[in-house]
Amino acid sequence: MESWERTRRRWQHAFFGSWLVLTSAGPLTEVGQVLPVALVAGLAAWYAVWFVLRTPPAGEVPLPYVAGGALLCLGLFAIDRSFLVVCLCVLVPYCMDAVRIGLVAVLSCAGGWLWHSYHHGGSISWTEIAITVLIAVSAATSVGYFSSVARQSAERKELIDQLQAAQEARAAAERQAGVAAERQRLARDIHDSLTQGFASVVMLLEAAQERSPDDRHLAQALCTARENLVESRRVVRALRPGELDDGGLPEALRRLSGRLSDETGIDAHAVITGPLRPLDAQVQAELLRVAQEAVANARRHAGAGRVTLTLSYMEDLVVLDVHDDGDGFDPGRAAAGHGLLIMSERMAQLGGTLLVESAAGEGTTVVASLPVAAR
Known part of the structure; x- marks a missing residue:
């Protein structure tokens, strides 16, 4: 540029x-x-x-x-x-x-x-007036032409800048998603192989120790197996998203709203509706990322006084709703917003949808829904 x-x-x-x-x-x-x-x-x-x-x-x-x-x-x-x-x-x-x-x-x-x-x-003379008018019209036309070309070039430059920024943001999001997916895979593999194996070894050694309580080698083997079981579980916890460690997605949303209230004074709270059900770790992680992005937008741009995060467990859907009472905007003119694009791509990758409802002065609502049955 x-x-x-x-x-x-x-x-x-x-x-x-x-x-x-x-x-x-x-x-x-x-x-x-x-x-x-x-x-x-x-x-x-x-x-x-x-x-x-x-x-x-x-x-x-x-x-x-x-x-x-x-x-x-x-x-x-x-x-x-x-x-x-x-x-x-x-x-x-x-x-x-x-x-x-x-x-x-x-x-x-x-x-x-x-x-x-x-x-x-x-x-x-009228001839002088006519000639002067013709020259002025010609010059004004040239000015208008040059101005339109310059304006068009500036718009193209802005679009190219936005496209490059969106591509960079998308590449970063894809890298982040790839890293998160690989961490989840490693966590599952370690849990399903090493952790389960150590747990079985511990159970067998405990049974053997009951028959030979004075065997020093059995006691040492049992202690080592227990230590490795604890270490494997620690590695699994480290590979999972930290926000989802305690209480899963519902508690992570409550902590997110609590931090927003503590740091900004905004009246923020989380609401959970419907019977809780287990969700895939990637589904929870992506919904949490959408909630974090929506809250960040409300915090930076909306001038909101109240933010509500609602997680609804339905029969075949799980729906995340983030609503603020801020300034609002025109979603049709928000194509340059990288955050909305990234959130939409996150949902599309999991077969879900993202809906943004907003208008000037009427706040903003971001609705992310995923088909639970399909997962």
Whole structure:
């Protein structure tokens, strides 16, 4: 994107330079004085100071540049009215970005030309008026064209930036999901093999010790087996999502709402409805991530005073509902929001759906649902 901006600036400099030469070459030849040449050179240098040696932020209008350029143009206009068109060069940098400024420049120059003709000749012919109007319309059309091209380019740049950011966010989410899935697989494998094996060994050694309570080797083997059983369980717990260790998803949502209230003062609470049922570890982890993202959005952007997390166990569905009473937004214009995209992808990967309901001033509701029967 930096190369695109540099290219745009180069075209702007070329546009200014060519327009300055085109509009001042004729009048300088006719006048034939040193002062006009110095003023035109000063105008070029003044432009270079503000737009070549430094780069103003996009959309900024440096008032010192406009004021200095206007003074130089007034000096040229006082020498000869033919230099009036040169005054457009002061606002040429904005003809590509701000159509209003360009149109003001065109109308000012057209009005100045007609006023100068009337002041020196005492009258204005209809031919002069018609020619001036045609030139002004042509110049205004050029300004509008340049402005539309610049606006379209800026929109494309913004879309490309958003696409790159979304791709990076999606890649990060996929990496995170892959790591989480691998940790879950390892936890299951360790639990189903090593942990169960150690538990069986402990039971067999306990039975053997009951028959030979004085056997020192059996006691040592039993102690070692118990230690390894405890260690394998510790590894399994470390591989599972920490938030789901105690009480599963319902307790994790209660802790999440409690932290939100403690840290921000927002009235947040979690509600669990329906008969509890065991859920796949990945389902719990993904629903928790959706809840965390929705709560983070309410905390950062919504200005909410109340947040409610509702987990509903239905006959064939488990539904997570996160509602806030904040400012709300237009979901149709939220395509740039990476969080919504990631939450939707999380649900789609598990065969579920994500619904976002919101309107300005009416709060926001995020509903994530998963088919339990399908899992």
